[in-house]
Amino acid sequence: MRIISIINQKGGCGKTTTAINLGACLADFRKRVLVVDLDPQAHATLGFGINPGEYRLSVYDLLLGRDDVGERTRDVIINLNEHLDLIPSDVMLSTAEPVLLQRDRREYFLADMLNTLLEQYDFIIIDCPPNIGVLTFNALHACSEAIIPMESGLFALHGLAKLIETIHLVNQKKPVPTAISALATMYDRRTRIASESLEELRSHMHGRVFRTVISLNVKLKEAAGYGQTILEYDRNSSGAKDYLALTREVLSMKKLKKAKTQDDVRFLRPVITKDGVLFTYYSPKASQVHVVADFNNWKVGQLPMENVEGTGMWQRLVPLKRGKYEYKFFVDGQWLNDPDNPNKAATEYGENSTIEID
Ligand SMILES: Nc1ncnc2c1ncn2[C@@H]1O[C@H](COP(=O)(O)OP(=O)(O)O)[C@@H](O)[C@H]1O
Ligand SMILES: [Mg+2]
Numbered sequence: 001m002r003i004i005s006i007i008n009q010k011g012g013c014g015k016t017t018t019a020i021n022l023g024a025c026l027a028d029f030r031k032r033v034l035v036v037d038l039d040p041q042a043h044a045t046l047g048f049g050i051n052p053g054e055y056r057l058s059v060y061d062l063l064l065g066r067d068d069v070g071e072r073t074r075d076v077i078i079n080l081n082e083h084l085d086l087i088p089s090d091v092m093l094s095t096a097e098p099v100l101l102q103r104d105r106r107e108y109f110l111a112d113m114l115n116t117l118l119e120q121y122d123f124i125i126i127d128c129p130p131n132i133g134v135l136t137f138n139a140l141h142a143c144s145e146a147i148i149p150m151e152s153g154l155f156a157l158h159g160l161a162k163l164i165e166t167i168h169l170v171n172q173k174k175p176v177p178t179a180i181s182a183l184a185t186m187y188d189r190r191t192r193i194a195s196e197s198l199e200e201l202r203s204h205m206h207g208r209v210f211r212t213v214i215s216l217n218v219k220l221k222e223a224a225g226y227g228q229t230i231l232e233y234d235r236n237s238s239g240a241k242d243y244l245a246l247t248r249e250v251l252s253m254k255k256l257k258k259a260k261t262q263d264d265v266r267f268l269r270p271v272i273t274k275d276g277v278l279f280t281y282y283s284p285k286a287s288q289v290h291v292v293a294d295f296n297n298w299k300v301g302q303l304p305m306e307n308v309e310g311t312g313m314w315q316r317l318v319p320l321k322r323g324k325y326e327y328k329f330f331v332d333g334q335w336l337n338d339p340d341n342p343n344k345a346a347t348e349y350g351e352n353s354t355i356e357i358d
Contacts (some may be wrong), residue, residue, distance in 0.1 A: 003114060003124045004250075005143040005178075007167075010159055011130035014149040014185030016043040017220050018246075019127035021239070022147075024229035025247035027083035031122040034077070037089035038110070038139055039129040045088040048080055049227030058090040063109045063138070064099060073116055085121075093135070100134045110138035132166055140170040145179045150201060152187040152194045152213070157204055158308040158315065165282065181205075183246070185214040196274070203271050212246040215239070270341060270355045276319035277355060281305060281329045281338065284312030291316050292335070293327035300330050326352035 006019045023035040037044040042052035057076040078086045100106045126139045171177035223233035230240045271278045291303040305314035338353040345354045
């Protein structure tokens with residue numbers, strides 16, 4: 001039994017398309033699948049051809065009416081085909097957030113509800129809303145794995161870092177941490193930026209990126225518009241082939257790669273790009289961070305890092321030629337090694353972080 005959240009606080013990156021079509025393809029492989037639409041916009045519900053509101057009950061009723069959860073769940077589930085079920089959403093879900101915030105254990109409602117269904121399914125796929133709020137926290141507490149769709153060519157890596165940090169925080173409260181994999185979506189094979197950004201993503205994620213890449217395919221958009229899965233709309237499309245390949249890849253892993261330790265979840269380190277080295281240091285509390293290194297003669301104050309969109313993710317791109325360099329971060333007056341980089345060199349004062357460009 002695997003519960004997979006499809007999660008990214010960015011809208012339009014392919015979450016819903018992935019939830020619908022991964023769900024449909026898993027069912028096509030004769031797995032028993034439940035898709036939970038956890039987005040008040042109800043795009044997954046619509047994408048399966050269900051009019052939100054056509055059914056009297058939705059995920060909203062399940063999250064808010066807890067007393068007789070077991071009874072209600074059966075009433076809410078819509079049977080789409082022999083192997084595929086849906087818990088629909090509706091716009092009322094947007095009003096659930098303030099109500100849930102008032103309650104105890106507000107982050108565990110979905111987990112409690114899904115607990116009553118574990119026997120009935122092989123896979124539960126949760127389509128998350130485009131923000132990190134109480135609904136997303138519910139998804140993170142309920143799931144065993146998370147797939148992060150990333151729109152190719154536009155990878156917002158600081159947004160990704162923030163999301164991973166959030167998952168990491170929730171993981172500290174979970175007996176078994178959520179395993180994470182990124183999925184490149186809307187990949188345009190004709191452009192160089194797509195392949196370059198994919199490489200950058202693989203580097204950032206230490207390989208925790210699906211081998212399968214979802215190409216740009218207008219049939220996926222059309223299918224959603226017609227309220228059909230890609231298998232129903234055009235089984236021979238490249239979109240169908242990509243989602244079937246993704247499904248095989250998901251099935252081939254017992255579980256998405258599991259983070260062994262909490263440190264393993266941290267994935268940042270200097271990334272070598274074609275424009276230079278992207279240094280990153282995470283600290284929401286810091287008020288000033290600089291890169292200090294042998295390549296600037298250890299001068300403090302020369303290379304300030306930017307707090308990207310106030311996320312606490314400090315970054316600085318430094319154009320560097322081939323070679324091996326030593327560096328540290330100067331954080332509010334303190335000299336620190338890069339916690340995300342295991343490479344170090346001993347010096348007379350202790351250790352420095354190192355990076356090699358070849
Ligand atoms: N691989 C793709 N090729 C073409 N269009 C896509 C693809 N994936 C998603 N889309 C379209 O892009 C838009 C946003 O995708 P969606 O899955 O709804 O994103 P999200 O749920 O993250 O907001 C939708 O119109 C969808 O049909
Ligand atoms: Mg969506």
